[in-house]
Amino acid sequence: MHITRNRPDSRQGPAEHFTGTVWLDEIAAPDAPSRLRMFSVHFAPGGHTAWHRHPHGQVLHVTEGEGFVQREGGPVEPIRAGDTVWIEPGESHWHGAGPRTFMTHLAVVEAAEDGTTVDWGDLVDACTYPN
Template identity: 45%
Template structure:
């Protein structure tokens, strides 16, 4: 058993996020484990780049209100206590609304070569504004 009392808060890398996003790792896999888990906090308007996960991703919203969007234009408004599952390979983004912060626990099972995340281009301001307009 390992008791981890706290983890340092890190600012998420600007090359993968727009706005201010903060991360506390909950679980970093050590072989043979493959589960990575992190608490992410998004300030209003902050969001991930487009990305996908080889084996999918689960987001559990812990605080605030956020948005999750997919390439086909589907946008879901998520609130504290809700869970959203992104299937393997689906290109998506997630972040806070324009006026409310959002925090979630992100769960990803790695594919044996890291966490299986493929990072893509930023979500444009126009794409984000359209998502906010669609679901608020």
């Protein structure tokens, strides 16, 4: 067993992968052979990811606020505190806060054998949020 008491500093999501203000807090990145990675991601209103995909999929669990998620070719779906989203391996998608609210979610992924956890795509064009 290993208890982590000191965490890395919060870091701002880089502009090439995020629109608006987004902060990332690493929660878990155990040593090999584990490939688990977990982050708490804090989105300011209007903040969201670029299009991206994960080699082994992703679990999002919304801990506070409200936001949206969309898979490529699908509708923009609302998500709120308590919701859990499973994103299939290789499924292109984006997620983030709504235009008027903050949103925080836990993001859990499994790294590929080469250590890759995400393949980033283009920034999302202007979001059209459902009413």
